[in-house]
Amino acid sequence: MVAFAMPAGVTRAQVEAIAALAQLDLDPSEVELFTRQLCDILAYVDELQQVDTSGVPPTSHVAPGGASDRPDEVRPSLDPPDALANAPDAARETPLGSFFKVPRVLG
Amino acid sequence: MTTPAPSATIRDLRESVRSGARSAVEICRETLARVRASDPALHAFHTVTADRALARAADLDRDRDRWRDAPLTGVPVAIKDNLCTRGVRTTAASKMLETFVPPYDATAVARLERAGAVMIGKTNCDEFAMGSSTENSAFGPTRNPWALDRTPGGSSGGSAAAVAARLAPLALGSDTGGSIRQPAALCGIVGLKPTYGRVSRYGLLAFASSLDQIGSLTLTVHDAAIALNVIAGADPADATSAPDPVPDYTAALTGDIRGARIGVPSRLLENGPGGPDGIDREVAGAFRTALDAFASRGATLVDVDLPHARHAVAVYYLVATAEASSNLARYDGVRYGFRAPFDRHDDALGSMYARTRAGGFGPEVKRRIMLGTYVLSAGYYEAYYLKAQQVRTLIARDYERAFERVDAVAMPTSPTPAFPIGERVADPLQMYLADVFTVSANLGGLPAVSVPCGFTAGGLPIGLQLVGRRFDEPTVLRLADAYERDTNWWKREPAHV
Numbered sequence: 163m164v165a166f167a168m169p170a171g172v173t174r175a176q177v178e179a180i181a182a183l184a185q186l187d188l189d190p191s192e193v194e195l196f197t198r199q200l201c202d203i204l205a206y207v208d209e210l211q212q213v214d215t216s217g218v219p220p221t222s223h224v225a226p227g228g229a230s231d232r233p234d235e236v237r238p239s240l241d242p243p244d245a246l247a248n249a250p251d252a253a254r255e256t257p258l259g260s261f262f263k264v265p266r267v268l269g
Numbered sequence: 270m271t272t273p274a275p276s277a278t279i280r281d282l283r284e285s286v287r288s289g290a291r292s293a294v295e296i297c298r299e300t301l302a303r304v305r306a307s308d309p310a311l312h313a314f315h316t317v318t319a320d321r322a323l324a325r326a327a328d329l330d331r332d333r334d335r336w337r338d339a340p341l342t343g344v345p346v347a348i349k350d351n352l353c354t355r356g357v358r359t360t361a362a363s364k365m366l367e368t369f370v371p372p373y374d375a376t377a378v379a380r381l382e383r384a385g386a387v388m389i390g391k392t393n394c395d396e397f398a399m400g401s402s403t404e405n406s407a408f409g410p411t412r413n414p415w416a417l418d419r420t421p422g423g424s425s426g427g428s429a430a431a432v433a434a435r436l437a438p439l440a441l442g443s444d445t446g447g448s449i450r451q452p453a454a455l456c457g458i459v460g461l462k463p464t465y466g467r468v469s470r471y472g473l474l475a476f477a478s479s480l481d482q483i484g485s486l487t488l489t490v491h492d493a494a495i496a497l498n499v500i501a502g503a504d505p506a507d508a509t510s511a512p513d514p515v516p517d518y519t520a521a522l523t524g525d526i527r528g529a530r531i532g533v534p535s536r537l538l539e540n541g542p543g544g545p546d547g548i549d550r551e552v553a554g555a556f557r558t559a560l561d562a563f564a565s566r567g568a569t570l571v572d573v574d575l576p577h578a579r580h581a582v583a584v585y586y587l588v589a590t591a592e593a594s595s596n597l598a599r600y601d602g603v604r605y606g607f608r609a610p611f612d613r614h615d616d617a618l619g620s621m622y623a624r625t626r627a628g629g630f631g632p633e634v635k636r637r638i639m640l641g642t643y644v645l646s647a648g649y650y651e652a653y654y655l656k657a658q659q660v661r662t663l664i665a666r667d668y669e670r671a672f673e674r675v676d677a678v679a680m681p682t683s684p685t686p687a688f689p690i691g692e693r694v695a696d697p698l699q700m701y702l703a704d705v706f707t708v709s710a711n712l713g714g715l716p717a718v719s720v721p722c723g724f725t726a727g728g729l730p731i732g733l734q735l736v737g738r739r740f741d742e743p744t745v746l747r748l749a750d751a752y753e754r755d756t757n758w759w760k761r762e763p764a765h766v
Binding site for chain 2: 172176177180181182183184185186187188189192195196199200202203204206207209210211213215218219220221222223224225226232240244245247248249250251262264265266267
């Protein structure tokens with residue numbers, strides 16, 4: 163296992179790349195603010211690097227016994243009108259059916 | 270205050286309805302009058318469901334026989350606005366969900382109503398429960414009933430302020446890193462975060478799924494036990510809800526704590542984040558006095574070491590933000606909530622997503638999505654997220670080891686009393702450190718209660734926290750109730766009631 167070299171800080175370019183991954187259209191002042199604040203927070207959490215975790219398993223959940231299984235059976239779910247009630251844009255009971263409407267996906 | 274204070278606790282209100290001394294409608298009217306009088310100054314509520322509440326109370330009165338023995342008949346309840354309520358706007362204090370009307374009820378809400386409770390409204394909180402002061406609400410902060418220039422804590426600050434101001438004897442909250450216990454402490458009331466899995470999370474707008482848990486804010490420990498009796502239990506709609514039987518939690522409140530062993534993590538308290546000066550002097554003093562009260566009732570105080578607990582805030586802000594970045598991906602302007610205008614000539618769908626999320630989320634939510642996305646991204650996953658999950662294991666083991674020797678671990682709930690509105694908003698890290706004593710219970714999935722343990726010289730409440738073994742709510746509640754019997758701090762009412 164390689165020792166992890168911790169980044170000295172977060173750059174504006176990294177923040178812009180992360181914003182693109184997170185689907186957030188940040189304005190330049192937000193990019194600047196988050197660059198500074200993420201640097202501060204990451205400098206703080208850097209203390210974890212001092213902790214010896216060799217051989218320690220990660221904990222991803224604390225559900226007792228893990229999530230339980232249930233039979234794979236069809237059960238009642240939302241009616242289409244209820245499911246569409248909060249949609250910003252939807253087609254309801256058209257000849258093609260009821261569905262959410264979204265902007266153009268392909269060019 | 271112009272309207273008379275209704276009999277304050279769940280227990281008293283319930284009994285007055287059962288005996289016929291008061292009707293559900295009378296209690297509901299009084300409660301709504303108090304909300305109208307007090308809430309403009311506090312802003313504990315986003316939405317007050319007055320008509321619906323009165324209709325519901327009238328139904329209960331009309332059908333008295335059917336509801337006579339239900340545990341919460343006629344009891345007004347307030348619900349944190351990140352819990353879905355069928356037909357009632359549920360915003361999570363976010364512009365993203367300003368107009369969202371859920372088509373279903375959260376299981377915990379449905380259980381309260383099945384027990385005869387009357388929902389009077391939805392309470393303010395930090396946006397998507399992300400914060401420790403309720404200042405991150407898109408609809409303005411909630412004020413602390415003990416000092417209107419201070420925060421009530423957060424993120425369940427509206428729920429805490431409502432109960433502290435006697436606007437409802439019970440409010441539901443959610444607790445991901447302290448969001449029930451810290452505002453309970455800062456508002457002088459009782460906050461219970463049950464064991465992970467004890468209460469169904471179905472219908473809770475997810476923040477960090479391995480940490481989130483629904484719980485209660487009440488005036489007394491006995492009321493917390495009554496509420497847990499109702500909301501606890503397995504739910505087919507939440508695969509992480511535990512099948513363990515639900516005992517009668519009020520039966521545990523015997524007042525007898527002789528022989529109980531209470532762990533005190535003195536090394537953490539002396540040298541935690543912030544160092545020896547990290548805990549306010551008056552908070553430390555009230556905590557020590559409270560420990561003496563436990564000892565006087567026959568409990569034994571035992572020093573315990575939780576060597577990794579001082580890393581809990583760092584672990585928490587990596588794990589919680591990673592999970593949040595994933596959970597909040599669902600807010601994309603397609604199925605519900607806010608949708609931003611988009612550029613038809615550009616990458617239309619992608620630009621709609623990114624503008625919707627930029628316009629719908631507030632700064633703290635964006636900051637956490639950014640941090641979570643960063644720590645999960647290629648190249649940083651092992652150094653941050655995996656490392657945090659490993660230290661999470663070590664923190665949970667610290668508690669397991671402590672519980673071999675003690676029945677509960679005691680700490681101050683918050684290192685400081687309520688802080689002024691605006692003081693910490695510019696410094697997120699400082700705000701995060703407010704959670705130093707509460708986040709460990711979420712990381713370990715452990716039950717924890719905050720109970721009032723005194724006041725500062727300036728009249729601000731102080732809270733004491735007891736953390737227990739998994740599913741051992743009976744022990745933490747018994748200890749907290751015994752302490753409450755000796756002190757009754759909850760009987761002091763805030764100035765703004």
